[in-house]
Amino acid sequence: xxxxxxxxxxxxxxxxxxxxxxxxxxxxxxxxxxxxxxxxxxxxxxxxxxxxxxxxxxxxxxxxxxxxxxxxxxxxxxxxxxxxxxxxxxxxxxxxxxxxxxxxxxxxxxxxxxxxxxxxxxxxxxxxxxxxxxxxxxxxxxxxxxxxxxxxxxxxxxxxxxxxxxxxxxxxxxxxxxxxxxxxxxxxxxxxxxxxxxxxxxxxxxxxxxxxxxxxxxxxxxx
Ligand SMILES: O=P(O)(O)OC[C@H]1O[C@H](OP(=O)(O)OP(=O)(O)O)[C@H](O)[C@@H]1O
Ligand SMILES: O=C(O)c1cc(=O)[nH]c(=O)[nH]1
Numbered sequence: 001x002x003x004x005x006x007x008x009x010x011x012x013x014x015x016x017x018x019x020x021x022x023x024x025x026x027x028x029x030x031x032x033x034x035x036x037x038x039x040x041x042x043x044x045x046x047x048x049x050x051x052x053x054x055x056x057x058x059x060x061x062x063x064x065x066x067x068x069x070x071x072x073x074x075x076x077x078x079x080x081x082x083x084x085x086x087x088x089x090x091x092x093x094x095x096x097x098x099x100x101x102x103x104x105x106x107x108x109x110x111x112x113x114x115x116x117x118x119x120x121x122x123x124x125x126x127x128x129x130x131x132x133x134x135x136x137x138x139x140x141x142x143x144x145x146x147x148x149x150x151x152x153x154x155x156x157x158x159x160x161x162x163x164x165x166x167x168x169x170x171x172x173x174x175x176x177x178x179x180x181x182x183x184x185x186x187x188x189x190x191x192x193x194x195x196x197x198x199x200x201x202x203x204x205x206x207x208x209x210x211x212x213x214x215x216x217x218x219x220x221x222x223x
Contacts, residue, residue: 002064010060014161014180017053021046026185028203029195031212033110034137037193040185041207042162044079044133054086057161057180061131062090064178065159070129072122074098074148076113076140079133083161087131096122098144113143115151123153135160135179136187138167145173 002010018024025041032038047053061083073095075084081097088095096119102111115123128148132141135158145155157176158169165184169177188194190212202209 001067007064010064011181013060014057017057018042018047018162018181018183021050021053023047024183025206028206029193029200029209030203030207031190031209032136032187033208034139035190035212036137036187037190037195037202038185038187039195040183040187041203042134042164042183043206044161047133047161048079048082054082058083058086059090060180061087061159061161064180065129065157066091068129068156068176069127070156071126072096072153073129073131074119074123074144074153075131075133076100076144080131080140080144083133084131087159094122098147113140114147120147120151123148123151126153127156128153130155130158130174132158132160134162134164135172135177136164136166138172141172141174 023043023046025043027039030038030041047057070093073084073088073093075081075097077097077099084097085095098113098115100111100113101116130141130144130148135141141158145158148155155174157178158172158174160179163179163182165182166187169175190196202212204210204213
């Protein structure tokens, strides 16, 4: 376990890098992959285009998980895949990814994460670290954990660059959960969203706003 001053230093460095690339968005109306809504968004796409920054962030994450005696890393595609691969490189370990190949439905913005490409065989009997870029409701990590366990892997922990403040290790179904920084911005289920009630337009440039509006239209057409 990294000591507290190292963790505080890593959080400060992470926050500074995310502010520099304008990845921390607030005071708007976003739709998340879980279907929840919120006023903030961690724009990981602004991080991933700068490989020096990805390298620095994943060096910090690697330092935070080095003691876990992991044998292989696994992330949900797409953001988790990128962070899992770069972190694995820093640790000198292999990495695989889970992906959602089922199409989006009018009820769900995406399908479930499962293994393809024979990657299930690479986690069988191994100590696995599940890695995501941002953990919000934890749905993506939980589905990835379930895929690893179904394949006979042992999940030792989950790790992320950014924790949105909504879930803990128990909620992720993992023994330990480590992250570099917390960005705790309000979010709600779609039904309880005060921004919807106030008529604030959904942001369609970032996050999943456009898919949400398309699905709404589809439901109206199906009714
Ligand atoms: O904790 P959760 O509620 O599951 O939310 C977090 C997930 O949402 C994002 O993925 P997203 O589907 O937005 O995009 P991506 O395909 O670019 O990773 C992010 O990369 C995490 O995987
Ligand atoms: O819940 C999500 O989908 C999510 C939230 C967030 O802040 N950033 C992100 O990339 N995904």
